[in-house]
Ligand SMILES: [Mg+2]
């Protein structure tokens with residue numbers, strides 16, 4: 132579990148833009164994003180290299196709105212394909228460097244990538260639904276987990292968020308058959324709407 136610090140050409144420091152609407156806008160806002168199924172189209176045989184990266188339509192635009200709001204965006208992703216020997220860690224890092232570049236070119240920004248390379252059998256503390264990746268962001272970057280959001284397309288993402296004390300938003304095309312304690316929306320754009328609404332309203 133580590134941050135890849137090479138992925139952005141911009142300073143790592145988090146600089147919020149001028150507050151558009153008073154004190155609330157100065158509140159720290161961190162959004163954790165799952166990668167596959169949220170930013171990049173998921174594949175049953177794993178996303179193994181850049182040629183297999185297909186950006187989910189609208190996701191970079193949604194991230195651009197988070198950037199405009201001064202939010203810090205951290206991708207938190209399980210990549211058991213590394214531990215299974217299917218994908219080299221270097222290939223994962225390469226994909227992330229290119230994703231970060233692509234985000235910048237689209238007016239968005241990804242501030243870091245948190246990767247769990249382990250398999251379920253490894254029993255690590257970072258594979259979602261465990262909260263280790265998010266806790267690492269708290270330790271390394273001072274992320275306030277209590278005000279942070281996590282957007283993912285799996286229940287394991289929401290459980291990791293919950294275990295870390297973050298607000299979970301689950302992406303699903305249809306509402307789940309059973310009620311969940313999490314907000315469920317169809318797209319990252321909808322999730323960003325929720326996040327920006329929530330971070331604007333006084334608490
Ligand atoms: Mg996913």
Ligand SMILES: [Zn+2]
Pocket residue numbers: 132246247248249255256257258
């Ligand atoms: Zn792990």
